Amino acid sequence: MQFKHPEILYFLFLLVIPILVHLFQLRKFKTEYFTNVKFLKELAIQTRKSSKLKKYLLLATRLLLLAFLIFAFAQPFFKAKDSKNATNELYIILDNSFSMQAKGKKGELLKRAVQDLLENTPENANFSLITCSDNYWNTDIKSIQKELQNLKYSASPFQLDNLLAKIKAHKSAFEKDIVVITDAVGLQPNQLKNSKDDKNLYFIIPEAEKTDNIAIDSVYVNQVLDNFYEIGVKLDAFGEDFKDIPIALYNNKKLTAKTLVNFESKNKTINFTIPKEDFHGYVTISDNGLEYDNNYYFSISKPEKSNVISIGEVEKSSFLSRIYTSDEFNYSNFPLQSLDYNLIDKQDAIVLNELKEIPQALQTTLKSFVEKGGNVILIPSSESTPSNLNNFLANFGAFKFNELGTTEKMITKINFSHPLFSGVFEKKVDNFQYPNTKKSFEISNSAPTVLGYSDQTPFLSAIQNSVSSVYVFAGEINKVNSNFQNSPIIVPTFYNMAQNAQKAGINATIIGESKPLIMETLLSKDEIVNVKNATESFIPVQQILNNKVKLTFNDNPKDAGNFGVFNNDKLVENISFNYNRTESNLTNANPEAASDFKEISNVDSLFDTLQTDRTDNQIWKWFVILALLFVALEVLIQKFVK
Template sequence: MNFYQPQAFWLLSLLIVPIIIHLFQFRRYKKLLFSNVAFLKKVDEEKKQNRKLKHLLILLSRLLFLTFFIICLAQPFLDREEKFADVSLGIIDNSASNLTIPEGNSNTVLEDHMDIVNKLSERYSDLQIKVIDATGNDVQAFEIPEVNSSLTSFNLKELMSTQKISKQLILFSDFQKNVIDDNMDLLRDTTVDIVLVPVHKEVPKTVVWDSIWIKNQSGLATNDKLMINVYSRSGKLGTDISIIENDQYVGNSAVELNESINSLNFSLPIQSTDLDRSLVLKTDEQSSIYDNEFFISLSQQKALKTLYLFNKNPNDYIKSLFSGNELFDYQQSNIANYSFQALEQYDFLVAELGGTLSSQSLMLLRQFAQQGGTLVLIPSEDFVDLNELEKFGVIDAKRRNIDEKVELSNPDFNNPFFNNVFKNKEELIDMPVAKPLINWRQGNNLLSFKDGSPFLSVVESNIYLFSTELTEAYTDFPKTAIFLPVFYKMAFSNQGESSVHYHYLDEELVDLSYMRISNGVIIKLANNGKALIPDQREKGSGKEIIIPKGELEPGFYNVLNAKTDSIYGHLALNYPKEESKEGFYTIAELNTLFSDQPNVKVINEPGFDKLNEYITESKEGFPLWKYFLILALLSLLAEVLIIRFYK
């Protein structure tokens, strides 16, 4: 035990005062005994012994009071084995999760930690505490560092090595579990003193947006339901989830979230516009800023560019499907006179294969499908070179010699092709009859004859092949109820199962193929008056961009032609999903985790006071004066009790 004010021990000379008082108050007197009270002598002797003991106890309590009080004035302290270093590295975790708000607080974790850093710089000007953020950038006092929206983890050892400070680290963080788990090798290194400054006494209320998609697309370019999978990382959490578009509420649902996935659905009003719809999913939970919103872009179904190449005369049934329909941008042409180099501008192509079709034309049709277009092939009676069908993946195509029409079997409703085609799958369907022209061995039959031979097959993912002409001479298929839904399903089959698009800021590449950006076009991203041109590369007939780390914030970005500023769509960017999925270590859990490591100090109370107390004690030792003051007061209390109750 050491003393800051050892000169106070001169005051111990005052201990003579209570001794003098004791001796003066109880000096001897001459005693005279009278015969009539002699019988009381024995009783008086007993009382005198009691009074003597009482006075001695009073003297002892006074001496103890003065002794303890003087020691208190000398400011005793115990030296600590661990010392707070004069040179330290402070690291502020500026990942998005530090925008949570600790319980009973109005500031975010990041703001509270920066407040501690500011007070440290004011209180300990003699210490060299270098403060950086989790990306290695210097943090200046009284300037809150910017949140790195794409940051989900960081390496403490690397950050310390870049600053050439290897002995003491002060970590200001919300202590998501990956922060500790990813850096356990450093935290277990007993040569490094580490001070952890946490904030959470309880697990913060965070929301995880798991997945969003459109359910029950009808094939008619309408969106029935927006489905949302969401859950909570903090147990039960009652909240409202809303959908907002252009600052207007589209839908709202009250829900109690838990750690298992909750599925919600919202009906969306249909809008007749070619532009993407930008929707914000929002929870009313206010304890976190970084995960209570989620941005999605909903692609509106554009008119499908459709081309019908007929052999001799256009089929009125096929023409009626597409012409005069706002869902389709429809063109038709005689296949014998068409310039096949113009196919790339179309999305959906129905081609009747005639006898005059050249091998080169068939190759260009094949190339159209390879570039992502949907191709429907219908053989005409005069199409004789069946070997050419091998270009489309058709194996062993042969002509069939059947003079009578044969009934088709009912569809296999388990085939994904028929999802959302028929509302009532148990309803009996009047199946068409047909006289097949050709047969083949390979393909996924969508509609078959009773003998199992194909009427309509998917020979490749986006190539469909009929086995006969769709004329009255060969089939009544165009007059049946399944004609329109089957053709519409083929037309929209390559447009994707879901038109919901969203991306995360930690993604390396973002595929923008769904925006149909032509090859060679340079795009830029624009948001709130700011624009940048990201690194980009071609991907087939689409485009991919590289998200610049730490430069973008969550929200909507217009995807523009860098030269003409024409807009292709909206890019919805969100905080990394992993940042929301990670759990948190509370103060109690950190204490348990590092209970056997003297090199790791966990500050047990949020705020500056406890950290300041730890630094003071580390530099100046553990103060004992308060304990001696308590002992002095207890001695004074003992004197009062002795005087009052000792008889």
């Protein structure tokens, strides 16, 4: 037991006073004489004993009364077992990612967590609240009541390590209690590796009753026909028990197609055929799982001709004119000596076909061209020097040409999963008629291999950035050195290498990804474009690149949907945004990752636990009650004890 005011205990010396009063009573007794005391003797003895007992009882009650009063003013208490953390600041991390849409015993997990905070957080409690999308520092429950009630799900996935780092970076003179409210979907032990020694980290982990969920993973152009697109809708099923679900396709909010999907496997692809024209809509499903991944928004612009030029000798480039036909491409060939550099920025792809040397001026121009979203296809000449080629490719990544080899090699490896061949093959080809090359450069690089030799070395590699690619062949593909021009794979390879991914195909951006959009539009220095739809509008980060503009969206928009890019009120291009699907798999819940930390059942228990463990047990009231009890006891003794 400890005392807040131990100096008051010196008043215990006052207990000597009632003792002295009782031992040395100063009252004088007067003697009275009676004629006959025979009958009073026994009564006198009895009265004398009773009087003596009463004196001792009164002495004891008065001593205890005075002692308890002194103890009460000294304010005794028992120290709490966790009193050293009594001054800690409270930080609450609330997971508002889309997996918290799952339903628990009392409804959606996020809404239940918000309700628990509103109902059970003491009004005088000061804390900070951090979510995936917002921060509320040094606040109380009344101040953020409206914000909590209107809290939306975040397009950003729950990344606990980033949120913990944000709290630890928040300067404070006090220690920190951190309470994490999450369903633990996607929670990994490495996210907590920097918090292993943190004894004041608590977890509240609500559980979903059902983990079954179906998500639309992606939409892509599966096949381009003369007058139609065949688009593929990829669906993922997470869990065990699934029934047939409806799937519908909408263009500008008008129903285009509808069917039922049955899941005999975990992954399913549904194909739709739509007219080869502008499309600005979405595909939607209806299931009993999460809602956020039931819609996938996408846009398709009416195809425009791609602009392609090849730089090299006319005779060696004649095969390209048979691939880049006039109905889909604006194709031209220029010898290096007659090249107009002003044409480069207007192209979608440039083929460097067997140039003996790439001049420094052209290298600089092509570096800028690739940064603006253009593709470059490099076919080396056997007379090229590795140093010149490496000097050019150093602008785009770690890629190195070694000496020219004279061994004939077979091209036997096809990277079917590479984006260049998306939708080209219905299945992997085993009986392929493999082309070969007689001479080729040895290549060392870390870039993905698109086509490879039988000895596992690359024949065609792709150096990719967020907006464009540089494709590099290992050797010449003229008919003297190779029969690659006679292979059926040459057409889809060169066709897709020349296509601008943002000019043809699906336009659907994932919110939060750093992938920029490059569009062709002329803007003056003072002009800007904005992105908007009926409910939301924002101005993206933008950079003018001659006749193009590069847009970066960061964490915008807040909500998925179909949008338009506008220059003033003029529509420049349609664009669509979708949420990341990382929260779709509810079976990824991993509460074991937090097993090394304290787990609390609910918010109400949280504050009870902290208060019980950290609040001193004040017992001065008990001493006051005992003092009053002995006051009453003294009155009773005075009245009833004779």
